Amino acid sequence: MAHNPYYDGPSSDHYDGTRFFNPGAPPARGTLRALLRWKLAGAAARWPRAVAVTPALPAARVDRLRVTMVGHAALLIQVAGRNLLTDPLWSERASPVRFAGPRRVTAPGIAFDDLPPIDAVLLSHCHYDHLDVATLRRLHAAHAPLIATPLGVDAIVRAAVPGARTIAGDWWQRLALDDAMTSTLTPALHWSNRSPRDARMSLWAGHALEVAGQRLWFAGDTGYGDGALFTQIGARLGAPDLALIPIGAYEPRWFMAPQHVDPAEAVRIFAAVGARRALGIHWGTFQLTDEAREAPRDALAAALAAAGIAPDRFVAAAPGGVYDAPAAVPR
Secondary structure (H helix, E strand, O other): OOOOOOOOOOOEOOEOOOOEOOOOOOOOOOOHHHHHHHHHHOOOOOOOOOEOOOOOOOOOOOOOOEEEEEEOOEEEEEEOOEEEEEOOOOOOEOOOOOOOOOEOOEOOOOOHHHOOOOOEEEOOOOOOOOOOHHHHHHHHHHOOOEEEEEOOHHHHHHHHOOOOEEEEEOOOOEEEOOOOEEEEEEOOOOOOOOOOOOOOOOOOOEEEEEEOOEEEEEOOOOOOOOOHHHHHHHHHHOOOOEEEEEOOOOOOHHHHOOOOOOHHHHHHHHHHHOOOEEEEEOOOOOOOOOOOOOHHHHHHHHHHHHHOOOHHHEEEOOOOOEEEOOOOOOO
């Protein structure tokens, strides 16, 4: 049996003692044969080399819930005087090497040196477009934030960033980020790896943040499955004031559906969790799949119209965009 270098814990309904899995769902990771079929088809749309971005200059602290889009799945969350980042990535490429791999077409929506003091980082999983070691090292040197992760991802972070402060948990586990702010790790239909030999040896998850009467849900990367998971998340954790839901990296569907939702599925997730507002993320920064750059934004608008949902309730977030959530509802 293979050795898991990241996590040594008891078996569960989604961990077999060596690898994590999505219970009751087909494997999210495609086979090598399927990957080759996809890539050899050559159906990827042509993206622009660069898209202009006007970076935001965030305030040092904010009382209400405000989110600023950095790019892809990296966002600055400001709420109740705290500053958090999701899946931070300021590098030029989403890759284990600097000379190859997907290159960003949008500059970060906040210049790194313009970041306010960062208190915590929420990581969803270990794929290179979500866990960027170079960025985490810069953040540790400048801010020394607490880094909250699913099981096993903490070991990857500590090995790459000596002295990093980490906290890790399983699906549905609530992590204390400070004396009044928590993140509950939510299940997702996805997978993980850093190399060909460590597939599914660390867990993947979303984060349901609660602080000062405000709820924010960062979905992480996920497929849709039968949709029951998202109804369960809303029922167990309550409706979020703001949800961060992926809308990109979804074509071709025959290959990507088990691991990435498309915009129509994102709208169904939005409804299932009962979110008041949502931002569409994971699109337009790195070309990871076949769809055109603007396709997720356009498909989201069409899906919202088909569902009879006002377009201002679910917006495709653009780098540098600043989005204020509605005032908290008394709980």
